[in-house]
Amino acid sequence: MTALTRTVHIGSSHGLHARPAKLFAQAAKDAGIPVTIAKDSGTPVNAASILGVIALGVEHGDYVTLTAEGDGAEETLDRLAELLTTDHDA
Amino acid sequence: MTELRGVGIGLGVAQGPVARMAEPLPAPGDEPSTRSADEERTRARDAVAAVARELEERGAQAGGAAQEVLEAQAMMAEDPTLEGEIDARIDQGKTAEWAVHDAFASFREALAAMGGYLGERAADLDDVAQRVIARLRGVPAPGVPDPGHPFVLVAKDLAPADTALLDLDQVLALVTTEGGPTSHTAILAREKAIVAVVGAAAAADLADGETVIVDAAAGVVTTDPSADELERAQRRADARRDAASAPITDGALKDGTAIPLLANLGNPEGAAEAVALGAEGVGLFRTEFLFLSASQAPTVAQQRESYEKLLSAFAGKKVVVRVLDAGADKPLPFLNDAHEENPALGLRGLRALRASEDILREQLTALAEADAATRAAGTGADLWVMAPMVSTVEETAYFTAIAREYGIRTAGVMVEVPSSALLADRVLRIADFASIGTNDLTQYTLAADRLLGSVAAFQDPWHPAVLRLVGEVGAAGRTHGKPVGICGEAAADPLLAVVLVGLGATSLSMAPTALADVRATLLEHDLVDAQRIAEAALAADDAASAREAARSAAANLKETQS
Numbered sequence: 001m002t003a004l005t006r007t008v009h010i011g012s013s014h015g016l017h018a019r020p021a022k023l024f025a026q027a028a029k030d031a032g033i034p035v036t037i038a039k040d041s042g043t044p045v046n047a048a049s050i051l052g053v054i055a056l057g058v059e060h061g062d063y064v065t066l067t068a069e070g071d072g073a074e075e076t077l078d079r080l081a082e083l084l085t086t087d088h089d090a
Numbered sequence: 091m092t093e094l095r096g097v098g099i100g101l102g103v104a105q106g107p108v109a110r111m112a113e114p115l116p117a118p119g120d121e122p123s124t125r126s127a128d129e130e131r132t133r134a135r136d137a138v139a140a141v142a143r144e145l146e147e148r149g150a151q152a153g154g155a156a157q158e159v160l161e162a163q164a165m166m167a168e169d170p171t172l173e174g175e176i177d178a179r180i181d182q183g184k185t186a187e188w189a190v191h192d193a194f195a196s197f198r199e200a201l202a203a204m205g206g207y208l209g210e211r212a213a214d215l216d217d218v219a220q221r222v223i224a225r226l227r228g229v230p231a232p233g234v235p236d237p238g239h240p241f242v243l244v245a246k247d248l249a250p251a252d253t254a255l256l257d258l259d260q261v262l263a264l265v266t267t268e269g270g271p272t273s274h275t276a277i278l279a280r281e282k283a284i285v286a287v288v289g290a291a292a293a294a295d296l297a298d299g300e301t302v303i304v305d306a307a308a309g310v311v312t313t314d315p316s317a318d319e320l321e322r323a324q325r326r327a328d329a330r331r332d333a334a335s336a337p338i339t340d341g342a343l344k345d346g347t348a349i350p351l352l353a354n355l356g357n358p359e360g361a362a363e364a365v366a367l368g369a370e371g372v373g374l375f376r377t378e379f380l381f382l383s384a385s386q387a388p389t390v391a392q393q394r395e396s397y398e399k400l401l402s403a404f405a406g407k408k409v410v411v412r413v414l415d416a417g418a419d420k421p422l423p424f425l426n427d428a429h430e431e432n433p434a435l436g437l438r439g440l441r442a443l444r445a446s447e448d449i450l451r452e453q454l455t456a457l458a459e460a461d462a463a464t465r466a467a468g469t470g471a472d473l474w475v476m477a478p479m480v481s482t483v484e485e486t487a488y489f490t491a492i493a494r495e496y497g498i499r500t501a502g503v504m505v506e507v508p509s510s511a512l513l514a515d516r517v518l519r520i521a522d523f524a525s526i527g528t529n530d531l532t533q534y535t536l537a538a539d540r541l542l543g544s545v546a547a548f549q550d551p552w553h554p555a556v557l558r559l560v561g562e563v564g565a566a567g568r569t570h571g572k573p574v575g576i577c578g579e580a581a582a583d584p585l586l587a588v589v590l591v592g593l594g595a596t597s598l599s600m601a602p603t604a605l606a607d608v609r610a611t612l613l614e615h616d617l618v619d620a621q622r623i624a625e626a627a628l629a630a631d632d633a634a635s636a637r638e639a640a641r642s643a644a645a646n647l648k649e650t651q652s
Contacts, residue, residue, distance in 0.1 A: 019158055019162075021162075022158065022161065022162045022165060025165060026165065029170075045171070046170055046171055048170055049169050049170050049171040049172070050162065050165040050166055050169055051166055051169045051171055051172060051197050051201075051215075052169070052171045054201070054211060055197075055200055055201065055204070057204055
């Protein structure tokens, strides 16, 4: 099975810190399949790792690339991409 | 009984069993494990899971913003990347304790190096690591205790992270061995109206479970109290509770001299509580909350919305808004990201705004628009705007001119620097009003960094040098017929509030929870009394004797009148 990737634009006005990072990592963990997130062309980190996600230092307007592999990868990417493009702090 | 002396915050008294805040654990040594790697891994995993569940449980109890923080901490504890790091160390033959300590430390450094918001998460990570290590060792976790019944919390000093987790319903009183009247603990105590004695060094010897009386009015913690003492303390606490429910009147002295009592607010959400507690307006509205979590300045529209909310909440009343006060204890990267050796003496307050004048202009635009919009809607307030950290007459002229450009009717300055206090007669010739920030004025007068624990003892607004400067500003206010407000922590200290009025303050602004005590104390003295009490304090050599002199002057005046 090949890995699916998706590049999205960060909608949260506070970037991927605090609450948005927690919501995202929780959703990635709940997906039950391996998901990674990379900022621009950086090294991908485990998307279920809140520390890894926070340490990316993703800001509002940055682009990140999500990669998922396994059952329901498509749906997982849809869900996560939606989380990232929503402004949770609005 | 034995009496331990410290500095009391407010006038309250409380009693109950001591619960100590455990000290941080010493770091585990890097010794080879005597267990198998599998055993160590299981120990680490069980401890991590137990801590995560505990954090989640406490989050569910706390609710709200604290729940978010605690749940994020639980996720950090069980972070898969971190787990990998811990396992890798255990596989090298390390103990679970050391593996946890070292793995967390590696992440901590990465976060701390990123600074700002991420740097602050390093403290969260420390807290989680300490909890896991405590669990592995079978000792109580450091941090806020949870004995399962109401308690008197005894700590070195409380960090903001501790107080966020503190279940205030369980805290009967706070006692700290370090920290002064402007420490975080003292500010929290005033904000939440918790009885507190800070800086009581001898409280370090108090044991868990022993009953103490904490008397903030006297600044004393009584150990081994007699039944009689306990009963008297209880009667006082009851009487004070009754007084707090006394009808709310406008702030005034015994002779009827009006001293408006205003609220210090950090965001528009606090308005309802302030009004309920009898605030006659806002004496200090801090605008930093709009900027602190942002990497760039908020838009005019975003600001305007907040200001409109604030002004309509105080329709028809006075609202003093302070323009952005960045720097020193609240750095903002988009205003000033230069490293400074002495940030308290650096590009901060109005100096920083002047260097980024567009931010000041946007803020004034938003304030003027909000003022116009609320007035048009019939919910307008009496908007006053002031600049922070003004240190020269020229800066006063600069700010009042630029504020008037935007149609701000009442433009003033904060007096926080001795130079402004000394030249207050010239400053007030230009500004419409002055508001004295006693915390910074004390820091600059005594040349003691208010964020530095080792010099916390200097940070006492009772110091006669600080009082004399307040007197200069008061006299200048009288000369020019202009209002002089107080908006530092000092105004929340009831007796000091009387002294400040005696020195010429015409309004007092404080945390809303302090209003009831200050209102009651002002009503006990007329203006001549207040001036005499102020004279007694001014004549003292240091802060402690100024406080004592004021106390005995107040007591004598009361006696001669009754």
